[in-house]
Amino acid sequence: MGSGGTLYRLNAESLSREGCTLKAAFKHLQKADVISLGGGLPLSEYFPFEAMEHGVLPLDNLNENKDASKGSIGLHSTKTDMVSGRSIYDLTVALNYSQGSGSAQLLRWITEHAELVHNPPYEDWQCNMTIGNTSALDMALRMFVQRGDYVLSDDYTFSSAVETALPMGARFLGVEMDTEGMLPQSLHDTLQNWDPAAHDGARKPFLLYSIPTGQNPTGATQSLQRRKDIYRVAQEHDLIILEDDPYYFLQMDRFYGDAKPSQFDAGSQSPESLLSMIIPSYLSMDTDGRVMRMDSFSKIVSPGLRLGWVTASQQLVERYKIHADVSTQGPSGFSQLALFKLLDEHWGHSGFFSWLLHLRQQYSHRRTFLVKACERHLPKDIVSWAVAEAGMFQWLKVDWRKHPDAASKSMTEIEEEIWFEGIGQGVLVARGSWFQATENKLYTDIFYRVTFAAAPLDKIEEAVVRFGEALRKIFKLQ
Ligand SMILES: Cc1ncc(COP(=O)(O)O)c(C=O)c1O
Numbered sequence: 001m002g003s004g005g006t007l008y009r010l011n012a013e014s015l016s017r018e019g020c021t022l023k024a025a026f027k028h029l030q031k032a033d034v035i036s037l038g039g040g041l042p043l044s045e046y047f048p049f050e051a052m053e054h055g056v057l058p059l060d061n062l063n064e065n066k067d068a069s070k071g072s073i074g075l076h077s078t079k080t081d082m083v084s085g086r087s088i089y090d091l092t093v094a095l096n097y098s099q100g101s102g103s104a105q106l107l108r109w110i111t112e113h114a115e116l117v118h119n120p121p122y123e124d125w126q127c128n129m130t131i132g133n134t135s136a137l138d139m140a141l142r143m144f145v146q147r148g149d150y151v152l153s154d155d156y157t158f159s160s161a162v163e164t165a166l167p168m169g170a171r172f173l174g175v176e177m178d179t180e181g182m183l184p185q186s187l188h189d190t191l192q193n194w195d196p197a198a199h200d201g202a203r204k205p206f207l208l209y210s211i212p213t214g215q216n217p218t219g220a221t222q223s224l225q226r227r228k229d230i231y232r233v234a235q236e237h238d239l240i241i242l243e244d245d246p247y248y249f250l251q252m253d254r255f256y257g258d259a260k261p262s263q264f265d266a267g268s269q270s271p272e273s274l275l276s277m278i279i280p281s282y283l284s285m286d287t288d289g290r291v292m293r294m295d296s297f298s299k300i301v302s303p304g305l306r307l308g309w310v311t312a313s314q315q316l317v318e319r320y321k322i323h324a325d326v327s328t329q330g331p332s333g334f335s336q337l338a339l340f341k342l343l344d345e346h347w348g349h350s351g352f353f354s355w356l357l358h359l360r361q362q363y364s365h366r367r368t369f370l371v372k373a374c375e376r377h378l379p380k381d382i383v384s385w386a387v388a389e390a391g392m393f394q395w396l397k398v399d400w401r402k403h404p405d406a407a408s409k410s411m412t413e414i415e416e417e418i419w420f421e422g423i424g425q426g427v428l429v430a431r432g433s434w435f436q437a438t439e440n441k442l443y444t445d446i447f448y449r450v451t452f453a454a455a456p457l458d459k460i461e462e463a464v465v466r467f468g469e470a471l472r473k474i475f476k477l478q
Helices: 021-030 059-064 104-117 133-144 159-168 184-192 224-236 271-277 314-325 333-377 411-425 457-474
Strands: 051-056 073-078 125-130 150-154 171-175 207-210 240-244 291-296 308-313 393-398 446-451
Touching: 051 333, 059 333, 073 333, 104 125, 104 308, 104 333, 125 133, 125 314, 133 159, 133 207, 133 240, 133 291, 133 308, 133 314, 150 159, 150 184, 159 171, 171 184, 184 224, 207 224, 224 240, 271 333, 308 314, 333 393, 333 457, 411 446, 411 457, 446 457
Parallel strands: 150 171, 150 207, 207 240, 240 291
Antiparallel strands: 051 073, 125 308, 291 308, 393 446
16 A cells, blocks of 8 residues: 555545635745735734744753752844844744645744654655644544544543544444553454444544554553554554554653662663664554644643644645644744744754753653552452553552452442542542443443653652552451
8 A cells, every 4th residue: 555545434524624725825935926905914013923932941950850959041032033044934924814724934844843753654654743632533533534433442541532432323342452552453343343233333444543652541652563553553454543652652661669860861872762662653653644643732742732633644744734624724933933942942852852862861760659659558359450561550459359348339439439538538530431442331340540741759648548448448458
């Protein structure tokens, strides 16, 4: 299959998009002496923002970033940086209308990054900026889904993804998983034995929604072999893989059982060494152009930027772009300019990798700290876990069959009882049942999702103590 081989999967909505007439006319502005009376772009003298200053953390001081004496580095933009030759991107351009793909300046940097990290093995791949993976998935599903369709996913998956698909008339169907995520054999069996009559007449699914790294909610990370096996099944059944991978760069050091932080040393560690520590993405093995990968700055720079990007074949990206032209119109100019200053003009690719190495070590430490707290404070005869290797979440399994009233209460009642007792004790965790992918399926285990990302370490310890107390009380272990 060539990289255009997925086009027959597009739905009527996507196929009928003809492009935005006004945005298409923009290209004639590249001609030097053209005066535009054509588009409603306000003059920048009517933008009340004259300059933008961002203080950013110095990369050589990340481990002691609370030391105010080392200060922050100021990144400065004005409206005239382009005409004066100080920069190739400024407030005048960033704060005006642009294309649904985002500004050419930041898009070039993002595309270079995608090449350095994923290097997709076919010619005509492209990137397009998004306003984050939430929106990217919404727009991607709207390219492919028809009412009545099923989307395949892990048995437990990101609840917002399921909720995005439902109003489009599409349901998720969970595939059996283990600690590495989806089982290739189960995926194959589901497809091989697909019977429309057993699924309200639905056609055989062709969309695979995957969170391969630090999966939300289970924390599962697919090994390289697992990814290769799933990709092979995708080839056999001609699937499109929607690779939702916001935690890709939160792959952590192996659990070393010692909660002492290892620190990133910008002086001694090559930033590019990061690339040899991370598991290759689906995009990087996508010889067929069947992967639509969604990256986000949310977890690695900040969520409020609302900025990410999709990478896929030129044909799919073009569909995405002409939708963006008439919907999001690309990410906020402030966000794009702030990122451009940081990534292109200040850090460069190497500096960004240094930052990501720093995050890797921070999250490794936080994960280890939380797991150690679980070992100390949770009743291990009823709670078990596989240590997360990426992402922000640890998944805890609770053996509800040991509940004193297990014979008379339902699993859901017990899940709820524990959850409310936790809130009563002062700890909020996420209930596993919120993440069940398949509607009306009998799930048989209780899980809770806890994060090591959101609280200071001493609060994490206290929260785990409280959750342990809640469990002991409910299971009458004290
Ligand atoms: C799997 C997954 N996809 C997408 C998102 C949202 O990402 P964004 O902030 O880029 O919209 C999250 C964050 O919670 C997530 O866990």
